[in-house]
Each structure stands twice: as C-alpha cells, then as structure tokens.
Amino acid sequence: MATTTTKAPGAAPAPTAAKRGIGEFLLDQRAFVALIVLIIVFALLSDAYLTPTNLITMTKHVAYNAILAMGMLLVIITGGIDLSIGSIVGLSGIVAGVLLQGWDLSIFDVTAYPAVWVVVLVSLAVGALVGALNGLLVTRFGVAPFIATLGTLYIARGAALLISNGSTFPRLQGDPELGNTGFSFLGVARPLGIPTAIWIMVIFAVAIWILTAKTPFGRRLYATGGNERAAELGGVPVRSIKMKVYIISGVCAGMAGLIIASELTSAAPQTGTSFELNAIAAVVIGGASLAGGRGTVKGALIGAFVIGFLSDGLVMVGVSTFWQTVIKGLVIVLAVMLDQGQQRLTNARAAAVAAQSVKRELAAHHAGAQ
Amino acid sequence: MTATATGAATDVVMRAREVAKVYGGTHALRGVDFEVRRGHVTALIGENGAGKSTLMKILAGVEQPTAGTIELDGEPVTFASPTEAVAHGVAIIHQELNLCPNLSIADNIFVGRERTRGAFVDDKVQRDAATELLEHLEEPIDPRTLVGDLRLGQQQLIEIARALSEEARVLIMDEPTSALSATEVHVLFRVIRELTARGVSIIYISHHLDECLEIADHAVILRDGNVVAQAPMSEVDMGWIITQMVGREEGALFAPMAHDPGEPLLEISDLIVADPDSPERLAVRGVSVTVHAGEVVGVYGLMGAGRTELLEAVAGRNPVLGGRIVLEGRDLTHASVSERIDAGLILVPEDRQRDGLVPALSVGRNMALAAVSRFVRGMFVRAKDERGAVDEASRVVRVKAASQDAPIGSLSGGNQQKVVIGRALLTQPRVLVLDEPTRGIDVGAKADIFALMAAEARNGIGVLFATSEVGEVLHACDRIVVMARGRVSAVLDPREVDREQLMAASDVSVPDLATTSNPNPPTTTEDE
Numbered sequence: 001m002a003t004t005t006t007k008a009p010g011a012a013p014a015p016t017a018a019k020r021g022i023g024e025f026l027l028d029q030r031a032f033v034a035l036i037v038l039i040i041v042f043a044l045l046s047d048a049y050l051t052p053t054n055l056i057t058m059t060k061h062v063a064y065n066a067i068l069a070m071g072m073l074l075v076i077i078t079g080g081i082d083l084s085i086g087s088i089v090g091l092s093g094i095v096a097g098v099l100l101q102g103w104d105l106s107i108f109d110v111t112a113y114p115a116v117w118v119v120v121l122v123s124l125a126v127g128a129l130v131g132a133l134n135g136l137l138v139t140r141f142g143v144a145p146f147i148a149t150l151g152t153l154y155i156a157r158g159a160a161l162l163i164s165n166g167s168t169f170p171r172l173q174g175d176p177e178l179g180n181t182g183f184s185f186l187g188v189a190r191p192l193g194i195p196t197a198i199w200i201m202v203i204f205a206v207a208i209w210i211l212t213a214k215t216p217f218g219r220r221l222y223a224t225g226g227n228e229r230a231a232e233l234g235g236v237p238v239r240s241i242k243m244k245v246y247i248i249s250g251v252c253a254g255m256a257g258l259i260i261a262s263e264l265t266s267a268a269p270q271t272g273t274s275f276e277l278n279a280i281a282a283v284v285i286g287g288a289s290l291a292g293g294r295g296t297v298k299g300a301l302i303g304a305f306v307i308g309f310l311s312d313g314l315v316m317v318g319v320s321t322f323w324q325t326v327i328k329g330l331v332i333v334l335a336v337m338l339d340q341g342q343q344r345l346t347n348a349r350a351a352a353v354a355a356q357s358v359k360r361e362l363a364a365h366h367a368g369a370q
Numbered sequence: 371m372t373a374t375a376t377g378a379a380t381d382v383v384m385r386a387r388e389v390a391k392v393y394g395g396t397h398a399l400r401g402v403d404f405e406v407r408r409g410h411v412t413a414l415i416g417e418n419g420a421g422k423s424t425l426m427k428i429l430a431g432v433e434q435p436t437a438g439t440i441e442l443d444g445e446p447v448t449f450a451s452p453t454e455a456v457a458h459g460v461a462i463i464h465q466e467l468n469l470c471p472n473l474s475i476a477d478n479i480f481v482g483r484e485r486t487r488g489a490f491v492d493d494k495v496q497r498d499a500a501t502e503l504l505e506h507l508e509e510p511i512d513p514r515t516l517v518g519d520l521r522l523g524q525q526q527l528i529e530i531a532r533a534l535s536e537e538a539r540v541l542i543m544d545e546p547t548s549a550l551s552a553t554e555v556h557v558l559f560r561v562i563r564e565l566t567a568r569g570v571s572i573i574y575i576s577h578h579l580d581e582c583l584e585i586a587d588h589a590v591i592l593r594d595g596n597v598v599a600q601a602p603m604s605e606v607d608m609g610w611i612i613t614q615m616v617g618r619e620e621g622a623l624f625a626p627m628a629h630d631p632g633e634p635l636l637e638i639s640d641l642i643v644a645d646p647d648s649p650e651r652l653a654v655r656g657v658s659v660t661v662h663a664g665e666v667v668g669v670y671g672l673m674g675a676g677r678t679e680l681l682e683a684v685a686g687r688n689p690v691l692g693g694r695i696v697l698e699g700r701d702l703t704h705a706s707v708s709e710r711i712d713a714g715l716i717l718v719p720e721d722r723q724r725d726g727l728v729p730a731l732s733v734g735r736n737m738a739l740a741a742v743s744r745f746v747r748g749m750f751v752r753a754k755d756e757r758g759a760v761d762e763a764s765r766v767v768r769v770k771a772a773s774q775d776a777p778i779g780s781l782s783g784g785n786q787q788k789v790v791i792g793r794a795l796l797t798q799p800r801v802l803v804l805d806e807p808t809r810g811i812d813v814g815a816k817a818d819i820f821a822l823m824a825a826e827a828r829n830g831i832g833v834l835f836a837t838s839e840v841g842e843v844l845h846a847c848d849r850i851v852v853m854a855r856g857r858v859s860a861v862l863d864p865r866e867v868d869r870e871q872l873m874a875a876s877d878v879s880v881p882d883l884a885t886t887s888n889p890n891p892p893t894t895t896e897d898e
Binding site for chain 2: 210214215216218219220222223225226227229230231233234235236293294344346347348350351352354355358359361362
C-alpha cells in the first residue's frame, strides 16, 4: 500500500498521525478496508478464493474495467462524465476484427492485412477519435457532457454494428502466411506468468498516476474541476484540458476493447454494453466526487478491484446472477452514502463542539448580566 | 468628464481612452479616460454599479471593451485573456475570490504557471516560494494546507499572494480587504508601499474610503459609467469624495424613515449557525436581534461577517445549532422554509440569479411562485386569481415589464429584483427579510426598492435587510445592527452615527459578547 502515503492534489490533506484515531483512518481508507473485508469473507466461504491462481484470474477480470475506470476518473475530476466508453470498447474490437480478417479495399482490387501493431494503433486511434468528438462537443459546442457522451454512446455503437453488419468477427489469431499473427498476445499471453492484461493495467495506472499527481497537467486538471472560473482566470487552458481527458478516456476504452477481443479471439459489435456504468461505479467507490475536483488513481483502482472481486466471489460461492446485480447496486449506493455521511458527520461534530463553547460563553454572559 | 492631467504624461504607465462597455442593453462604462502612473497608488472610487470592476476587468484582460483603447507605455494593446495581460505585466486581485478549494495553497498560487523540473511539478520550489510570500504577508500558514480549510480572510491573502507572485508592473486590487482584519490591512499597506517604492503601479478599489485616503496618491471617481472627477489625494477629503461619488446629497436617494415601531414581531436570540461553505466552522456565533412592527432594521458588516448566514438561517435555509427564532410568539427555530413562509417570514435572497429566479418561467409565474397555494381551488391553480394578484403586486413594486407573460430574462436587473420582492410580498409576510436587495441594480431601481421597504414598514410589517453599503444603512433603516466575525459588534442609531463610526464598529477583530446578547429595543443606543 505504498501509494497510499503519496498525497495527490485534491485528496484530503494528510493530517498528522497524532490528530486522527484508528477509526478515522479506517473510515478514510474505507474502500481499501472494504476490499480486505471482501477478500476475507470470500476466503472463509470458498477454499478456492484465496489462491494465487484465482487471485491472478480475478485480477485479469478486473484489468479492463480498471483501465476504463482510470480514463473515466480523469473525465470525472473535471466535473464531466463519459458514457460512450462502453460503445468505444465494442467499436475498437470491431475495428481490430475488420483489419485482422482482411480490409477489403475493392477499389484498389486488394485486401489489406495490416500487421498487428498497426491494428492496435488504429483501434486506439479510433478510441481517441470518438474521445475527441466528445471533447469537441463539450468544449466547442457547449453540450453538457452527459448529453454529448450519451449521443456518442449511440453513434459509436451504431458504427460498430454498421461495420460488422451486426455479426461477430471470429478467429482473430491471424495467419502466418499473411504476417498478421500475434493479436492473442494482449489477451492470452502471460509474460513472466502474469497475463498481459494485468501488465497493461499496471502501465496505465503508473502513467495516469504520474500524470495526475506529478505534472502541471494534473494540477490544472484538479483546478478545472475544483473551480473552473478560478482555473480559467489563473491562465489554465480549461478547454484543452477537457479535450485531453476525453481523448485519454477514449484511448483507455480502445485498449479495453482490444484486450477483450484478443481474449475471446473474436469481436462482437455488442461487446462492452453498459461497461461505462461499471467504470463510474469504480471511480465513485474510490472516493471521487461527480461534482469534480476530487478523486485519485489509487481510489479508482481499488474501486475496480472491489467490484471485480465481489462479482467473482459471488459467482464462486454460487449466488445467482440476479442477486449479484442487486448486491452490486447496494455496494455502490452504500459507498456513496458512507462518503457523504463521513463528511457530514465530521463537519457536524466540529460545528457542534464550536457551538457548545459559544453556548457556554453566552450562558456565562447572561448569568453575569442578571 | 473633467480634463485629464496630461502634464506628467511620461509618468503614465497605462491608459484607458474612451473605453465603453455594454452588457445587453446596459451601459456599464460610457467612454472612460483613466490613467495609471508609475509608482503611484490610484484609488478608483464609486458606488456599487458605477463600473469600477468592469473597467478593471477590461484592463486585466478578463473582458474586452465594446469601444475605446488601452495603452501600455504609450503603445495600444489588446488583452484577449488574463494570461496575456499578466505577460504584459498587468495582474489583478479579483473582488470575488477565485481559488480552488480542493488544491493546496502552493498549488493555488502557481496553478496555470507551475514551477517545473523537467516534465514534473517541482513541489519543493513551489512550497518554498509560497512560504516566502506568506511570510511576507505575515501569515505563516503551511503552504500544503488546502485552501478550502482556510478562513475567508486567509483565502483573500492567498489571492493577494498569487497576484504578488506574478511580479506585475501594474497591480489591480479590486476590494482586496473586504474580508481582512485591521491588522491584515496594515500588512497589505506595508506591502503596497514596498511595491510602489520599486516602481510598481497600483490601482486600488475599496468600499472603505478611509483606506483609499490613507494609501492612495490619486483619486478617480466613477459614477454611472463615467469618470466624474479626479484629484491628488492630498487635495481632497472624505466629504468631497462622497459628494462626487453620489452626485447629490446622499440622503436624497432614500425614502424618509418616519417610523413608529410597534410590538416586537421577530425575536432572534443567541443564534448560532454553521458556515454552509465549511460546515465545521461557525458563521454566526450568538446573535440576538429583534425586529418590531413598522421598523426597518439594517444589518451591516464586512464580507465574512455572517450577514448572509444570519439571514438565511432566519429564513430556514441554514440549520440552527443554538438559540431561538420566534415570530409573533411562535417558535420557528427548526421550522421548514415553507412553514416559515406560511407563518409570515420570507427571504429575498442575495443572489437573485442563482437563488431567486426560475429562468424558464415568465415574469408572472416567477412572481406567483411562493404564493401559489393561495390560488389553488381543489386540484387546480386558478389562473384568474393568480394573474389578478400578480398584477396588483407588480403595481406595488413598480415592475416595468411588457406583460406578465414576458420571459424573466428580458427584464433589467432592477426589475428582476422587484419581481423577487413582489413574490415575497405576495405571501403576505409579517417580516420581510432582504439580503443585499440593491446589489447590481441601477440608481433609480435602488430608490424604488428603498421606498418600497419604507412603505411596507409603514403598513405595519417588519423589515430586516443586510447590506455592505454604508450609505444604505445610514439612510434606509431605523436601526443599524453591525456584525463582525459572526457577532453583533454594535447596535447604532443611524441618526447619531457617521461613516467612520460605522466602519470602526464593523472592523472589530474579536467582538465582545457584551453588545451581542441583548435584544435591544429601538430606543436603546449602544455606547459604541
């Protein structure tokens, strides 16, 4: 938990250890505590849960949602939201599918079979493009982020269906004769015994953590979400910051789409439906505020792990899928209520203490006056 | 417009020529000539709405002029953004605080111009520079503290520190002291003198004329978007400034106050209210005020004194942590807003755009909003009754609108405010509470609103209003309650005090409880 001591801007200030008790510390780190509790409970219920193999499998399931959540986090810090990422997941997989199956360029009378690295770059670029469209709508045309990305949610999904004509691209492993093999690396390979997806998640996490916590871009990001007018008057290029976060979110979604397509060695246009909601849930469980200005990479990661480990645990102990959905909903609502409850409680307690001292002062004064 | 002194032209660093600014149909500036001299403090003085802030925003690149030019060192310049102005050496401390509560002090000071090492923010350099600035301002706070955890005065100092870090040649200070204590103001003045000694030019705007008299070398008076007078500060006094500012005998704007206070209507005792912006702090710390029938009570105080929080708690928007609010014998301390309105207690909020008006509704619907239950018959609203009542209220408050069905946005600020007041009156209140009722409206509408308040008081209701304008409490009320740091620092009779006494009373750093907990009858005067 080395990262927990590193305070990103926008996180609560690290009060001196002496000032806060263990209870407050636990409440402060509640998402992490919840994750530990979750693991302990499921470990007690199922012998197979807390084994290295299962932990790696579950983390692999978490990986693409964590990548989506980190993109979403950046957008949410600016006070926006990105509903289009689930559709981008589908679209990026389909684009990869088209390119690997052979891009029919009938006007030139050829079918192109680009190399895998080209396929990956093009798919990510498609994600960036949809993100740029979101950014454009939000910054240049002043469309509310919810509406703009709701629109692109449909547009991107429609594009995926149009390109694939509604059908799935199977067998994406490529053909050695065409020189386009190796796509399975993203979803199937295990360098150093760890699935590639987990490595990608780690790389994204480190990169986005540095971006948010260490660079001028990060400071400006939190400033934009904290007080947009103040940021603007301070010379922060607010529009460009927003444009960039939607593009990054699009790239994250494109990456998630590639991982899933590679894992399944097939691409379906419906892939990723409602993934944006999981990402939002992860970010919110991680303590970010939908009003903007607050949230950390660490939080979003823990949020993604809570959701993933919970889902897999419920499956392993045999809870029905219908109940799984209900429980996931409860966890999300509970997390947010705890978050607000904690703030209200600390504030109310501090105010009550201050009010008491004023009341004593007033009582003494009234007594003296009589 | 008086002739500008061009004798010392070489000394002029920055100059505005014939600058005009039009917002919608309102002329905020009507061709202003204004000059800033090297190493001088120029005080820009005028009433609310005279155009001071607009002129400063234009000089600082926040707004662009509709007409006219800006010159820097004799060369015409245009600033498309505050960043461009800063690049030319013109910085501004804004009237309203523009800080990010979620960032640390150091991050706030350097946001947009981060000190970096390679691709990364150099936190140590930023912290050290921030520490130095804070020590210079004699406010040694840890620069890692979140700005949201600071009290208002400290936040204003951060705003000042930020402007100082820009090392400007022309530094505009728009109400830099509105939340500062007397000690902090002295520190600021010391800093200003150091800056001018180094050749930095300051434009200083303040409600506190005594501050302008003390620090400024030159006074420029703005009224209704025109420069009406200017003079070296050494040649003028407070009386001259006030006459130029108001343009007439000050009292002429206000309705006569011949009131005969009756029974106590609203009794606020020992009220304690949390600060809604940072709920772990108290905004009101044991305030007692009584409003009698037929009386207008004015609450005066600096920014952060707790005026708005007091009024909003009275109206039921802020929860009360201690004390009582009693209207005609009925305890409303923990009643809901609608229960209070039914009982006869309603607030005209400070920010009418945010809290007062529903932009999608017409003038008439906005006005009828709070009293709609009066027009309900069975399941439906009787449109005829509603329109009739709105028509009558419109006449009382003298709204100028094309019709009831006109969109609320088509009205001027003054008329919008009249609609909000008309809505309050439609609920047939016993006590009318108004927070800054004349903010951002023209002089004519101001006079109308004060006449209305006086007339309502003569009809037997109680009026409680808050303001940051000295002239308003001196002339528009029967009794002045002065607040400082969440307490009542004095209760004064407007016929017996002057501006200086009032300002002194509002600038007490730790008000004594002795003057606070006594619900004063209107006849009592305090031994200020």
